[in-house]
Every structure is written in structure tokens, then in C-alpha cells.
Amino acid sequence: MRFTPALFKHTETLLSELLRSTFPADLVVSHYFRQHRELGHSDRGFVAEAVYSVLRRKRSLSARCFEDLTSRRLLLATLACVQGLNRRELDVVLHEAEGKWLARAKAVKLEDLPSAVRLDLPDWLYELLAAQFDTAELEALAIGLNQSAPLDLRVNVLKAERKDVLARLNADGLVAEVCRYSPVGIRLIGKPSISRHPLFLNGSFEVQDEGSQLLGFLLQPKRGEMVADFCAGAGGKTLLLGALMRSQGRLYAFDVAEKRLAKLKPRLAKSGLSNVHPVRIESENDIKIKRLAGKLDRVLVDAPCSGLGTLRRNPDLKWRQSPESVAELTVKQAAILHAASVLVKKGGRLVYATCSLLEAENESVISAFLAAHPEFSTRSATAILHKQDIEIECDTKGGERLRLFPHRHGTDGFFAAVMERQ
Secondary structure (H helix, E strand, O other), X not given: OOOOXXXXXXXXXXXXXXXXXXXXXXXXXXXXXXXXXXXXHHHHHHHHHHHHHHHHOHHHHHHHHOOOOOHHHHHHHHHHHOOOOOXXXXXXXXXXXXXXXXXXXXXXXXXXXXXXXXXXXXXXXHHHHHHHOOHHHHHHHHHHHOOOOOEEEXXXXXXXXXXXXXXXXXXXXXXXXXXXXXXOEEEEOOOOOOOOOHHHHOOOEEEXXXXXXXXXXXXOOOOOOEEEEOOOOOOHHHHHHHHHOOOXXXXXXXXXXXXXXXXXXXXXXXXXXXXXXXXEOOOOOOHHHHOOOOXXXXXXXXXXXXXXXXXXXXXXXXXXXXXXXXXXXXXHHHHHHHHHHOOEEEEEEEEEEEOOOOHXXXXXXXXXXXXXXXXXXXXXXXXXXHOOOOOOOOOOHHHOEEEEOHHHHOOOOEEEEEEEEO
């Protein structure tokens, strides 16, 4: 790919739309690319990475831009200071007066900036995380969150073995390796296009972050059981659970959004699964749920959350969320967890998970739930994973909770707690 004024113009235009929009960044980017199909794969990759880089580093880039905070200046600053384009490469788009400004921008010393600005976090989020992590850990976490996420695949064990998929991908010129933890995970190096790969089209693999895959192994569903994915969404974890059940038993995929469940249907069709039952519900208190009270062996609650563990993929979330939105989410999380717990039979397992980094959405929700539900007790996440030959140390005393971080584990940020009804 060659950097050109036309490519810069596309990037600047998309960035301006993103900074004005109230919609999630991935939707805005996808819409723009659908409108500009003349952009090839490498061009789209450049444009997307550049605008996401601005979203990740917006506070420190704003400090570099001084008083002239425009989309153009933010973009030039990220190309020069973050992505490393040199002056000769940028000369094709620089206006006459911008050379001196860019030199000043590059000369800004990040270590002289306030910590929240230097780490590209809003003040409220920096303060919450600073209360949870020591200074060195918080810095490493922030750096990890500001990296681009890798492309992880989950092999569908109903259709293929990981070693065969890995061999095929490498034979096709993709650079692939096994994931560090997930027994069914493959990580691709770089950002190749896989949407037309034969193994993707026939359902042999799906795109799914390695951390998300581990949630299925915490639930550990068995053949013939009754299981529910309580907040199924588009069904990534549902498909994993169904494969772990070898398509035997009954697996409910509950969600309040018809659009999200609609995205599950084509994925389900190519997965080879026959035990999945998508069910749209009005709320967590829907009568369809109450009819199943006390009947399910295992229930996964991947609760709606702030998504702050996924900032590598969704950097706009740190600017879109607020203390008020988090407080609203914790109320919803508690209500959903209570409703889901009613489904679990005696001896059954309940897994609560989020892709949030905040204690308010994680440990606090679990502590309140256990205090109100003495019939549930916690299980060690470490022990459950170790029994499945997944060697990972969970970040709590006794390994009770699973906590994943990009800077430690190379995954999105996840929290999970395993509980069983006595």
C-alpha cells in the first residue's frame, strides 16, 4: 500500500464522521467502507488503523495539537507520532504552514503530561483503575489497552481439529499459531482477510477472542445437559457451548434483541449444531424463563457491561461511557444475575462474566449476589480450567475468579466467577 493524498482524505473524512457520531465506532467504519467499495483490503486496513489510533490516543494527541484541535491535526499527529510515518512520507499531504507545527507536536514529552492524559484515559476511569492497580500495573494495562487487538479464531470441534485448521491456514500463506490458553484457539499474525476462506465459509472456525473462548470452558457443559446462554447476543459463546456439548442436549440462547439473535441464525446454520434454541425474551423476567426455573444444569451470564476490557477493539467506549452509565449497568447486571440464577438446578453451575475491568461491575456484583443467595457458593476458576489442561493462574486468592488482561494474557479484559447451587 502506498500512502497518497487520496488515502489521507478518506481517513480524514472518516475520522471527522467518527468524532461527530453518537454511534459505535465499528458501525461508522463499516458504513463508510460499504459506501467506498473502491478501497482495497490494505487501504481499508490503513484507514481503520489510523482512525482507531486517534480514538485510542485522543487525550495525548490533543496535548500534541495544542490549541488547534481539528480532525486533520489529530490525524497528522497520530501518523507522525504513533504510526511512525516520516516527514518525507507526510510531505505529500502537509500544507505549507504545517511543518513547524508537526515538529512541535513530535517534540512534546509524554512524561511531562498528567498521568491520565499520558495514558489516554478519561479522568474518572483513570481514578477508578488507579484505586485497583498499582502505578506500574496500571501503566502496563493502559499500554496494553492502546494496542491493536490480534485476530483470534475458535475451531469448531464438530467439524475440524485444530491441528488440521492450523496446517491449512499456514499452507494458504497465513501466519497462524495456537493460542496460549484456549484448546480450540488459533491466533493469526497480522490482520488478513478470512471472510472468504473455505474453512470459515463451511463453519470450521469462527472469529472469537481467546478470553471469550475460556468462558465456555469455565461453564464446562456436558453432552445431554440443559444449558442456557442467558445474554447470547450474536451467539459466539453459544456456538462454543453447543460444540462442547457435541450438539447433544438442549442449549437455549436468550436475548432481548431480535437483531442480535438474527445474526446468530446464519452462523448456526453452518456450525453443524442441532441443539441450539434461540429465544427472544422481553426482559430477564420473561415468562419463558420462569417456566424453566430450577431445571437447567448450567447457565452462562455474559452480562451487558461497559466493555472497558475491549478497548483494543472498541477504543471509543472509554469516551462514551461515564460513571453514570456504569452505575446504571450495575443495577441491570444484578437483576440479570438474579433472574438467571433461578434457572439453575441443585448442583448446577452458574457463571457470571463481563468484559469490564471495573470492580463495580465484577466483584461487587458477585459479593452482593452471594450475600443475597446463600444457596450458591463459589468454585475455583483455576481448578476448573486446570482439570481441562488449561494452565492459567487466576488473579485471586485460591484462584476463585478469572481475571484476564491484555498486558498479561494477550486477551481482551475479562472477569468471570463460577458458582454452584448447593
